[in-house]
Amino acid sequence: MSPPRYFVPHAASPVEPVPCDASEVVHVLDAFRLEPAYLGEAEWFVCTDVVGQLQLIPGSERARLPASVxxxxxxxxVASGKPPRRLAAAELFFFSPEVVEHPADADGFNDPVYLYGTLTGPWPGNAVTRVNGQLTVTRGDVLAGFAHGAPDAFHYVKDAESRDVPRAYHALLPGDRADQLAQGRGLVLTYPAVPAELQAHHAANGMQVASVLHAVLSQLQEDARTHQGPKELAVLELPVPSRAMAIADLELRGYEVKGDVATPRPTKGGLVGKVAGWFQDEAVRVPREAPPPEFLELARRVLPWLPGWPTETERTLRDHVLAGTPVARTHLPRVPAPPPAVIPPRMPTPPVRSSEWMQDFIDSRGKPGGAKPRLTQLQPKPAPRPPPAKPASPASWQADFAPAPAAPARPATRQQEKAPAPPGKKPDWMSDFDD
Structure with a gap:
């Protein structure tokens, strides 16, 4: 696989082939039409398998998909009420990010953002592979990608556990320069990874998308306040994806939350505590919680405030996304193909843990004593496994007072097979000597 220019594969991660088997997928993330059609195929489905890896299934294999899919x-x-969008591209890459790094010492405003995850592609093709690595884009690319892709998000059935209608969002990101994008190459469709244990009924990624957008908007607002950026952005009231997580973060920073107000928790009494209180932050208001559609609307509002936006790369990228209309093609008569053979399901290869290889990229940009970058985790960290408990054993000196082991029981004496002859009568064996 020849990856896009702005994607750097991890040197120690293996490049794995991607099997395309419609019977293995468990959820759908996206549906679109590819133009020009590749070998007569126009419609494609982006799906996930049992471990959350991405697979691209052609529309001709829809009948082989599981009934739930x-x-x-x-x-x-039916819920979207419109045909799938069209993508004018010669090749497509699919990216599933798990961690987003926001550099702390960036100099500009529309700074780079590093996305760590698994890249799959190129599709369509006969040698599709996947590999872990880093994709570099800008803050504006992230905001624009999700904001423009929101109208074509995949709709799921609302269940009892979902407060809002669950949807799978995507972002079309630039993986190469504008001249390559104009030729339909280097386009990267991005789907934030959802933990496999949360994909019981669907693969909605609204919470992951809201977390990424909140982190990018927070960095933009911080830079606007520090470097006299756009005033509209500096005074923007920014909500949070999860109020419970925001309260937990304030408590870790030494605040006491009561209702909607968080006040610094006093550490010491007397004069020392009073002096320390002068240097503590004042009371802050706990931000309100907002659903993913509100963050997508905020991203759409903030984009015009970015200096020099839209860029040439952004304009070229959006030209490849066309409205969904029926595709009229001349179908050549085909010989009916035999029914596909039933392939037994196989367990896909589990992905490499992100905490092992992503740290290599993060450490390569670290400076001794420098500020640490901000990371947005899209996958929960696995809890450490507790060590096995050692069986309690008595001290050696206690064995001296232990009772002596009981002697083994003697085996019962073997009874005679025949009862002794009664007195006055000869045994049976003596009769053999009688004449």
């Missing part, structure tokens, strides 16, 4: 497609087509 076909039901998701039918619901989305």
């Amino acid at each position: 076909q039901a998701q497609l039918a619901h989305h087509e």
Whole structure:
């Protein structure tokens, strides 16, 4: 695989082939039409398998999809009320980020953002592979990608556990320069990774997308306040994706939360505590919680405030996304193909843990004593496994007072097979000597 220019594969991660088997997928993330059609195929489905890895399934294999996946497609087509969008591209890459790094010592305003995850592609093709690595884009690319892709998000059935209608969002990001994008190459469709344990009924990634957008908007607002940036952005009231997580963060920073107000928790009494209180932050208001659609709307509002936006790369990238209309093609008569053989399901290769290889990229940009970058985790960290408990054993001196082991029981004496002859009568064996 020849990856896009702005994607750097991890040197120690293996490059794995990607099997395309419609019977293995469990959820659908996206549906679109590819133009020009590749080998007669126009419609494609972006799906996930049992471990959350991305797979691209052609529309001609829709009948081979599991019944639950076909039901998701039918619901989305009816709920969205419009045909799938069209992508004018010669090749596509699919990216599933797990961690987003926001550099702390960036000099500009629309600074780079590093996304760590798994890249799959190029599609369509006969040698599709996946590899872990880093994709570099700008803050504006992230905001614009999700904001422009929101109208075509995949709709799921609302269940009892979902407060809002669950959806799978995507972002079309630039993986190369504008001249390559103009040729339909280097386009990267991005789907934030959802933990496999949270994909019981669907693969909605609204919380992950809201977390990424909140982190990018927070960095932009901080720079606007520090470097006299756009006033509209500096005074913007920014909500949070999860109020519970915001309260937990304030408590870790030494605040005591009561209602909507967080006040610094006193550490010491007397004069020392009073002097320390003068240097503590004042009371802050706990931000309100907002759903993913509100963060997408905020991203759309903030984009015009970025200096020099939209860039040439952004304009070229959006030219490849066309409205969904029926594709009229001349179909050549084909010989009916035999029914596909039933392939037994196989367990896909589990992905490499992100905490092992992503740190290599993060450490390569670190400076001794420098500020640490801000990381947005899209996958929960696994809890450390507790060490096995050692069985309690008595001290050696206690063995001296232990009772002596009981002697083994003697085996019972073997009884005679025949009862002794009664007195006055000869045993039976003596009769053999009688004449």
